[in-house]
Amino acid sequence: MKNKKTTIDDIAMLAGVSVRTISRVINNSPMVGEATRAKVLQIIKDLDYHPNAQARGLAARRSYLLGMIYDNPDALYINNVQRGVLSVCRELGYELVVHPCDMHSDSLTIEAVGFVNRSKLDGVIILPPVSENNDLAGVFEKAGVNYVRLASVALDKAENVVISNDRSAAASMADHLVGLGHRRIGYITGPLGMKSTQERLDGFRDALEKHGCKPDNEMIVTGEYTFNSGAECACELLKNPDPPTAIFASNDEMAVGTIKAARQLGLNVPGDLSVCGFDDSILASRSYPTLTTIRRPVKEMARLATAKLIASIDGREDDARAMNIVTPYLVPRESTAAK
Amino acid sequence: MKNKKTTIDDIAMLAGVSVRTISRVINNSPMVGEATRAKVLQIIKDLDYHPNAQARGLAARRSYLLGMIYDNPDALYINNVQRGVLSVCRELGYELVVHPCDMHSDSLTIEAVGFVNRSKLDGVIILPPVSENNDLAGVFEKAGVNYVRLASVALDKAENVVISNDRSAAASMADHLVGLGHRRIGYITGPLGMKSTQERLDGFRDALEKHGCKPDNEMIVTGEYTFNSGAECACELLKNPDPPTAIFASNDEMAVGTIKAARQLGLNVPGDLSVCGFDDSILASRSYPTLTTIRRPVKEMARLATAKLIASIDGREDDARAMNIVTPYLVPRESTAAK
DNA sequence: GGAATTTATGCCAGCGCTGGCATTTTTTCT
DNA sequence: AGAAAAAATGCCAGCGCTGGCATAAATTCC
Structure with missing residues (x-):
């Protein structure tokens, strides 16, 4: 069924030049006369020729x-x-x-x-x-x-x-929360093994210290970047005798989980509790209320x-x-x- | 820097058999003695040899x-x-x-x-x-x-x-809504050019008719499978002098948009208005309230x-x-x- | 036990292309 | 105009592998 593919030889034949020259045209070598190049390109176009990537790769040690x-x-x-x-x-x-x-x-x-x-x-x-x-x-x-x-x-x-630079991004979120008057801020981390977890947390902590808020370890809990872990961690934070007025979940999934937990505890977001995330995933713009978050380009x-x-x-x-x-x-x- | 790659020849050399036999082993040809095969496989493993996909493809006209x-x-x-x-x-x-x-x-x-x-x-x-x-x-x-x-x-x-089979899925959702007592049901379609739009709509309509609900054209509006279009279409439906008690948005994005619109109009979901979607995307399980929807495997x-x-x-x-x-x-x- | 099979292996060409170098053509210079 | 330099093109080998066929080894049969 498959009609025989046109190869570089066919093009060379038609153009009346050697295969090597066709190859040069294909690979944009400057060592080809303008007239020749134009002619070859035209023929390539007419025949809808595509160089065989495998052969090319084999010979040139490149696969594209x-x-x-x-x-x-x-x-x-x-x-x-x-x-x-x-x-x-x-x-x-x-x-x-x-x-x-x-x-x-x-x-x-x-x-x-x-x-x-x-x-x-x-x-x-x-x-x-x-x-x-x-x-x-x-x-x-x-x-x-x-x-x-x-x-x-x-x-x-x-x-x-x-x-x-997740660190500075997390810091700017901390600035934002402090700027809104929050002093007791809960933080939900990602899995401890991951670099992003550490960076975001460090950025958050550094910024808080800069603003003179002593970080309280009770306000930092370990999540798993998942919706459910976000909800659970939020509950834990909110059960604290001196609960946070804002929670910074280190990704959007956990932030949405936090909002859910808050709702179940009868808290209004952002009235009673501010919540923010990280990622600006689709959830952030679709959730209720929509989520303040960090967008990574x-x-x-x-x-x-x-x-x-x-x-x-x-x-x-x-x-x-x-x-x-x-x-x-x-x-x-x-x-x-x-x- | 790159040390020379081991090729099929190296393996053949070491195994003391011909290249063709190695090729047979690689390609699981039955035409190889058990002893030979085992020996070759061992050597392949020892040298961590990987056949060159390009050469293989060139020769066999297959690229995997x-x-x-x-x-x-x-x-x-x-x-x-x-x-x-x-x-x-x-x-x-x-x-x-x-x-x-x-x-x-x-x-x-x-x-x-x-x-x-x-x-x-x-x-x-x-x-x-x-x-x-x-x-x-x-x-x-x-x-x-x-x-x-x-x-x-x-x-x-x-x-x-x-x-x-989107049609029967849409029909089952219609059954669900009718089963809950809804008779006036709004429907938000996708873009008219798409097959899925037509199928889902047909499934919905057929089911309604089966249940003896005359389909009302005012209750069917055209969306674009996007959040915003969902919200707009929902507004339009809800502004109707005889508004629907349920809205079936033909994908989750639009369903979430519908919920948002309902909220802005002061309607409680599902108390005042039932809403459902299609796709079971991540939005469905994260939205508030969570979304009744159709899961496609x-x-x-x-x-x-x-x-x-x-x-x-x-x-x-x-x-x-x-x-x-x-x-x-x-x-x-x-x-x-x-x- | 030797012929006829069956199973296992080897040899050669070629898949379609590019690299290196040789060769030819054109341009530049004195 | 002739030599030297530059630009354009061609030739050949080979990239690493498999297909087809030939050949050799093992097995079966009467």
Whole structure:
């Protein structure tokens, strides 16, 4: 059924030049006469010819394939990253292979390297929290695999990372709450192992201290970045004999959980309790009341990371090593109010 | 930096057999002695050898790459499909290349076929609403490209489709509302061009008629599957001199918008107004009140589609042509109550 | 026990393209 | 105008693997 595909030979035949010249045209080599180039391009267009990526890759050791490695329950985040990555891929002629993995698997590094080798990827983008695994980065480094990591904080090899400054973002949220008159502020962390958890918490604590609020350990509880954990932690905070007047949940899911808990305890948000989140996920704008939160320019980070990765593939070391830090910003909505 | 990769020749050398035999082992050919096979496998394992996918593809005209084509604003849906597809890919040794596109572009079909040819994909999965484009399917058909479509209703070439029976699901929701005593029910559709819009509406209407409720055109308004359009349409319905006691929004986003509108009009949900949605997205379980909705087994559909696609790649026509219909089901929550 | 099978393995060409170097053509310079 | 330099093009090998067919080894049969 499949009619024979047109190959580079067909084009060469028709153009009356050698295959090598066609190859040069395809790869934008400057060593081709203008007339020849124009003629060849026209024929390529007429025949709707597409170079065989596999053959090209085999010969040139390039696949024009990028990989994205992640293990993240947060579909929204992944999807935003994916969109950012794809937008750059599209511009630069790459395709994207997505590869979820189990970050707690013993064979993670083996599996990941196998993935890259097998598929002959030109490079990979690693999303948090997998990106925090320095072993993986080390293995890639050793194997000569191009990679870029997305993270919430400086990591081992800073050149290969696009960083979101979660710390200062969390601090600005603390400023916001203090500015509204809150002094007793509850905080719900993410899982303790994750960098983002630590960064956000540190930012929050530092800011509070700066404002002269002594941090009270009873006001800091450990959640899991999930809706239910948010609700449970909020209950715990609100049961305190001296309950908080505001709760900063370190992601939106937990913030929405907090609102639910507050409602069940008969508290009005933001009247009796201010609540805020982190991420500006779709939940933030859909919840009732809408959520004051922190927006991370995820898509932009993804674009930066992809550009960086391709720079490193192309051997443009300066671009590849440039420092990339983005700072998330506060999005005020209805869930926070003056005390 | 990159140490030379181990190739099939290295393995052959070490095993003391020919390259062809190694190839047979890799491809699970039965034509290999047990002892030889074991020995070769051991060596492959020891050296952590991965066959070069490009070379393999070039020689065998297979890439073990699947594509996913979509143009859908609903990130959650896509992500669920993606997970389902990936789970099967993982089992069967395929990788997934994701490819968003602009379904309204004039060059959609050209672009899509170019994508498949260029990357030498073994097959593609097409998501709605792109899947509803019969031209695209036709072009793939003609080009001999393996493809499977996900859809809400029977399409032209039924063999290549995994169908979600949205019609009967919408009908069951209508049953639910009528069962709760509602007789005057508002309905918010999706964009008129989409199949899912029509199917859900038809299912709703048929069910109402079955129950002897004459459908009133004033109670059916056209939304856009977005939060804001949901809120606006709900306002319109509720401004009616004889307002509905329940509103069925044909997706969750619009349902949440409806709840917001109701709240702004001082109506209690579900006390004064029952509201329900369709999709069971994350919003449904996080909204206040939580949303009665329809759950589509999206991941399962994706798995079916992927299995079907691979069957067709492998030439297992029976499996490839099997009928695949899944029926979504009602998930009752807090937003609907007896009239 | 030797022929006929069956099972296991090897050899060669070629998949479609690019890299390195050789060669030809054009341009520039004195 | 002729030599030197620059630009454009061509040739060949080879990237790592598999398909088809030939060959060798093991098994079965009468």
